[in-house]
Amino acid sequence: MKQKLLVIIGPTAVGKTKLSVELAKRLNGEIISGDSMQIYKGMDIGTAKVKEAEMEGIPHHLIDIKDPEESFSAAEFQDLVRGEITRIADKGKLPIIAGGTGLYIQSVIYDYQFSDTPADLDFRKLLEERALAIGNEALHQELAAVDPDSAQQIHPNNIRRVIRALEIYHCTGKTMKEFQSAQQPELLYDTALVGLTMDRELLYDRINLRVDLMMEEGLLDEVKELHDRGITECQSIQAIGYKELYDYLDGKVSLETAIENLKQNSRHYAKRQLTWFRNKMNVEWFDMTDTKNLSKKITEISQYVEGKLQVKSNTY
Known part of the structure; x- marks a missing residue:
């Protein structure tokens, strides 16, 4: 039950x-x-x-x-x-x-299972530095190029989630939606x-x-x-x-x-x-x-x- x-x-x-x-x-x-x-x-x-x-x-x-x-x-x-x-x-x-x-x-x-979610800490750090260099909006546009669904749902200033979506795409080759669907x-x-x-x-x-x-x-x-x-x-x-x-x-x-x-x-x-x-x-x-x-x-x-x-x- x-x-x-x-x-x-x-x-x-x-x-x-x-x-x-x-x-x-x-x-x-x-x-x-x-x-x-x-x-x-x-x-x-x-x-x-x-x-x-x-x-x-x-x-x-x-x-x-x-x-x-x-x-x-x-x-x-x-x-x-x-x-x-x-x-x-x-x-x-x-x-x-x-x-x-x-x-x-x-x-x-x-x-x-968050422990099963792919991570690349070096790539994440690189994106954090990149956000400081080019700005949140520009990094958000990079997300839109590979994962338009996530970009539509995540505000450009929510940089942690922008980076997370890019990190998942980097690690799996899948968009956030595709990755979550695969988890079933x-x-x-x-x-x-x-x-x-x-x-x-x-x-x-x-x-x-x-x-x-x-x-x-x-x-x-x-x-x-x-x-x-x-x-x-x-x-x-x-x-x-x-x-x-x-x-x-x-x-x-x-x-x-x-x-x-x-x-x-x-x-x-x-x-x-x-x-x-x-x-x-x-x-x-x-x-x-x-x-x-x-x-x-x-x-x-x-x-x-x-x-x-x-x-x-x-x-x-």
Whole structure:
């Protein structure tokens, strides 16, 4: 018997946090963050961390476990989340992963063996030096020449993933998609994979509004504190919401331009998230466009999960 697991995915600002809490209340669950940036302390507003009031008493895991100076990998995430799944299940609760970092979530629910992934550390170091010499955009164009699918899904500034895709191609002669397909991973858990989607224009409006609210809540002060601490060449600062405001603090752009770039990059990221999930995972999609009937939609999703996992809701 495989362990039951609920996974809630979807683009930024689509409503994953609220849904995950509501389902946790109905299905006796606890929530594991599936976001690669919410692990960092002091990065609350820009990563849209769930607030204590929003948790409604539901335990949340893998939030605020790393300092911004520290690196974090999908392999480490895989190990930590699988441990949390076991601990939550041992308490008789339903583990619920909620987040938007597709590769990280995929690494948990499928039987991926990171130790089997090819590596060439000398080649990797060469690419790191090359990125410094020619710039991220140029290296991203080199990836596009040999692996256009990965290049479309990976932002040029996410240089670690650009280099990783190039490294896999260098070692195997296969694109990232071809290499992952050859692995033929199987689901490790009895998984209900719920995807949230929304009318594109409405989603973009929500993203723009979210950025405005983040600025009102003090995002600039949050970023400035990291900037003043000298945290610059770190994985955490590549997060959307931080790199754009770093450009402002470094005097490269005006604040107005930085905010517009933040909105634009967030919209582009949401589009890439949807493309990634649709191409990589067997997801049951639910449209959240009708925000006026949210309660009805939550009940519909809850009933789907109950049927898929054969669990009972406490709302009866």
